[in-house]
Amino acid sequence: MDPAEVEFLAEKETVKIIPNFSLDKVYLIGGDLGPFNPGLPVDVPVWLALNLKQRQKCRIVPPAWMDVDKLEEMRDLERKEDAFMPVPSPHYMELTKLLLNYASDNIPKADEIRTLVKDIWDTRVAKLRLSADSFITQAEAHAKLDNLTLMEINTIRSFFLDSLNCMYKLRSNMQPSGDSKGHFNDY
Amino acid sequence: MDTQSYLPVQPGVGMEENFLSLDDILLSQERLPARTECAFPRLGFLEKSTDNPDIVEGTKMELPLWLSKGLYDRKRRVLSVELPKVYREGWRTVFNADPNVVDLHKMGPYYYGLGSQMLHFDCPENTEIGQTLLQTFIGRFRRNMDSSQNAYNEDTSALVERLDTLEKALFRSGQSGLNSFQSWEKGQASQITASALVLNYRKRKITDMQQ
Numbered sequence: 001m002d003p004a005e006v007e008f009l010a011e012k013e014t015v016k017i018i019p020n021f022s023l024d025k026v027y028l029i030g031g032d033l034g035p036f037n038p039g040l041p042v043d044v045p046v047w048l049a050l051n052l053k054q055r056q057k058c059r060i061v062p063p064a065w066m067d068v069d070k071l072e073e074m075r076d077l078e079r080k081e082d083a084f085m086p087v088p089s090p091h092y093m094e095l096t097k098l099l100l101n102y103a104s105d106n107i108p109k110a111d112e113i114r115t116l117v118k119d120i121w122d123t124r125v126a127k128l129r130l131s132a133d134s135f136i137t138q139a140e141a142h143a144k145l146d147n148l149t150l151m152e153i154n155t156i157r158s159f160f161l162d163s164l165n166c167m168y169k170l171r172s173n174m175q176p177s178g179d180s181k182g183h184f185n186d187y
Numbered sequence: 188m189d190t191q192s193y194l195p196v197q198p199g200v201g202m203e204e205n206f207l208s209l210d211d212i213l214l215s216q217e218r219l220p221a222r223t224e225c226a227f228p229r230l231g232f233l234e235k236s237t238d239n240p241d242i243v244e245g246t247k248m249e250l251p252l253w254l255s256k257g258l259y260d261r262k263r264r265v266l267s268v269e270l271p272k273v274y275r276e277g278w279r280t281v282f283n284a285d286p287n288v289v290d291l292h293k294m295g296p297y298y299y300g301l302g303s304q305m306l307h308f309d310c311p312e313n314t315e316i317g318q319t320l321l322q323t324f325i326g327r328f329r330r331n332m333d334s335s336q337n338a339y340n341e342d343t344s345a346l347v348e349r350l351d352t353l354e355k356a357l358f359r360s361g362q363s364g365l366n367s368f369q370s371w372e373k374g375q376a377s378q379i380t381a382s383a384l385v386l387n388y389r390k391r392k393i394t395d396m397q398q
Contacts, residue, residue, distance in 0.1 A: 002367060002371075002376070003367055003368050003371030003372075003376060004371060004376040004377070007371065007376075097372065101374070129332060129333070129336065132332065133328065133329045133332065136325055136328050137325055137328070137329070139325070154364075154368075155336075155364050155365070155368045156336075156364065157364070158360045158361075158363065158364050159332065159335065159336070159357060159360050159361035159364055162356070162357050162360050163328060163331075163332075163357055166299070166324065166353055166357065167321070167324065167325070169199075169303070170299065170303070170317075170320050170321045170324055171321060172202070173202055173302075173303050173306055173317040173320065173321075174314065174317040174318070174321075
């Protein structure tokens with residue numbers, strides 16, 4: 001899966017905007033987009049919010065978790081614990097990148113937020129690598145990881161699956177199937 | 188992220204080889220020390236060290252894997268294969284002590300593959316060889332993962348030169364995951380660039396057409 005595909009899936013999350021135009025309720029296949037009145041906040045998907053923002057038709061309200069103090073708390077909690085902490089939003093990385101790229105004027109202390117989110121990301125990815133390593137070293141059969149986001153899983157997916165395949169190949173050396181031992185297929 | 192227009196055939200699983208896999212074909216070129224159990228008349232030209240027109244019984248020769256596998260028989264009338272140095276007791280203790288130190292590329296670039304194939308020739312040490320292969324892989328996994336996931340935009344030749352072919356493929360997939368994430372984060376994922384296929388075809392570049 002590309003990171004671009006994960007970002008596409010992340011754009012389905014809703015975010016609050018304050019439009020400066022008015023429009024009646026729009027009925028789309030995916031759901032209804034409530035009536036737009038200038039100055040009144042309304043919940044829309046991120047893809048629409050970014051589009052409106054680029055056309056200068058709205059102002060984006062940062063989500064509740066995108067606040068310096070809250071993110072600092074989350075970062076410290078993440079560093080203290082060994083397990084994965086509940087995540088501010090299932091697509092926090094993508095939302096941070098999108099909102100801070102397109103709407104940084106609506107978000108106070110954008111640079112600090114970017115740094116904090118990057119810290120949280122680095123901590124979580126380090127924990128993920130640690131648990132992947134212990135999974136392979138102890139040759140476990142199952143692992144359960146809570147609170148992982150799709151983006152984190154995506155970065156490690158291809159490497160991890162390939163190495164598990166290699167381990168399977170090496171392991172199957174030790175249990176040869178009964179009829180293949182000593183017989184070689186003629187092609 | 189670039190997707191290839193074809194997917195190469197993967198090497199085979201465990202003791203089997205994939206007929207069409209290039210990695211397996213190259214692997215089967217590795218030479219093994221072997222001892223003939225019966226005479227091969229009129230094949231003396233294969234054994235360069237003597238001028239004998241036949242190969243007598245008991246000659247020690249180096250045969251490639253594909254030939255050894257084909258001639259090997261359970262009743263062992265034809266050939267008996269010895270383990271290469273790398274899979275013997277001495278080296279196995281080195282691998283068990285610290286797998287990270289060893290230069291697997293020098294030990295034959297197909298350490299894991301050849302080791303899996305050696306299990307076809309019934310040696311008394313087969314189970315230990317299988318276990319050593321697995322433990323070496325597990326021991327080196329941590330370092331491979333860290334180096335492939337953290338080396339962004341650097342010259343990786345120093346990291347890669349000590350890896351076996353299998354580990355090199357893993358390294359590449361780790362690097363591609365890292366590169367695609369970093370390029371997404373920089374915003375290059377949404378930039379439109381000419382496809383590699385089109386550039387190679389060299390008919391569509393507007394600069395060429397204007398000249």
